[in-house]
Amino acid sequence: MNRRIQEIKKPENRPGGNCRLLSGLIGLLVCVGVLLINPGSGRAVVEEDVRALREDMEQVKKDLAEIKSILQSATKRQRPEKSTGTVGVTGGAVLGEVDAPVTIVEFSDYQCPFCRRYSLTVFPVLKREYIDTGKVRYVFRDFPLTSIHQQAEKAHE
Template sequence: MKLTSFALAIVLPALILSKPVDAQEASKEDLSAEVAKLKQQMSILANALKNVSENQKVIAREIGLIKPEQPSYSGPIEFDYSVFSGDKNADIVIMEFTDLQCPYCKKHHQLTYPKIKEQFIDTGDVLYANNQYPLASLHPQAEEAAKYLVCADEQGGFIKAKDGLFSKGESIQKRDFLNIPGLKELDHEKLTACVSEEKTQDFIEKSKELAIKVGVKQTPSFIIGLKKDSQLVEWKILGGAEPFENFKSVIESLKNKS
């Protein structure tokens, strides 16, 4: 039985029984009001159950219970909403979509990314494009964290801020941001002004839209391909906290094409 059907079967009778209406004594107005109130409660419950179902799907993808769907879009990808690390003349690009409160993203950043950086980014073989994909339904401070990270880049503090934000990860609270290593050293007035600007929110939203367009279903996800005329082509998606060897295999195969 689906979660929604099961929950409705349990909760709706309780809602109905908790609002007994004596049809013989109640006026039509009272009865109409009771019905309207019950419909509103049912609507709220239905929306809540829908959100629960969507969250379960996200969690299932995060832990690998559901395989990502194949993307319906396979064309070139723009770099308009990325923050770059590495040589912009590199032929190969890894475009990361991350959530700063996602434990699997943290695992990639702390364990796998350093190997990618050492063997491919620092050597000039790979350009790393950092994109934000905060899952607010799972991680309440992820979107705010993404804004702080993007704004840290304006002061040249992207890398240290990303390290600091991932060090806090799931435990980030709104009051923490200006005390996080990598952020606390920056100009706070400029930082908070940037975070509140509409252009920063738009930057994050456009990155999320791109993730949806290309078929990203979980965080972290990585689009790896060749750079041609400032676009990403011949790309494929790696989903989840993949081991370094999987990145290496894809990169080496692309080297033969570049």
């Protein structure tokens, strides 16, 4: 009896096992037959898709060129004209060599929180690396922003 059960468990001995295999083969043959009868239909669809993709790609290239042109003309219009001028260094506190190759003029407000942050963080490094080594002459000029810092002018005195 055990032997009979084992024989039934084998796929080739189950009822309908060969039928499923036969159905799969028939389906495969039908698909192959359709492709053999009309071999160009699949290729034509692919060629049409490729043509459509190429057209889309060309349109995207044109759009990108137009966007690039617009952006370039916009940035050209926004650039301010270069201007040069002379800033007097008399009347300010001066650090560094008179003949240093670079002169930096700082305009600062005694009540400005950003000026304070600069003087505590950046200025010490600037002094050590550039002013003390003779690379920079540094001039401090007071520039009170009285509209927002009412005590700045008094602090300057």
